[in-house]
Amino acid sequence: MHTGHFLVITIAIAAVGCASMTQRTAADYDRGTASEAKLTNDAAVCAKEAEAHQKEFGYGPYDLLRGPYNRLYDACMRSHGYQLKPQQK
Numbered sequence: 001m002h003t004g005h006f007l008v009i010t011i012a013i014a015a016v017g018c019a020s021m022t023q024r025t026a027a028d029y030d031r032g033t034a035s036e037a038k039l040t041n042d043a044a045v046c047a048k049e050a051e052a053h054q055k056e057f058g059y060g061p062y063d064l065l066r067g068p069y070n071r072l073y074d075a076c077m078r079s080h081g082y083q084l085k086p087q088q089k
Helices: 003-019 036-057 067-079
Strands: none
Touching: 036 067
8 A cells, every 4th residue: 555545544534533532421412301400310320331331341541432432321321211412513
């Protein structure tokens, strides 16, 4: 592979990664009919579970995509009945 191609691929991967480097929070979910206090409490429970999962299955500070954290957080929030808000561009 030519050095130019490698550089283009590296930049493309970095750009995609930067778009999804944040971990999920309660702000990413539609609370529906739940009270703000219930959403906050459920989000805290899910964050604690996701942090433990991240420590066990993630790459710590090197896991820039927050994959294991976000997968567990999403599953936990869905199990509490919340829907992920549509992503804004």
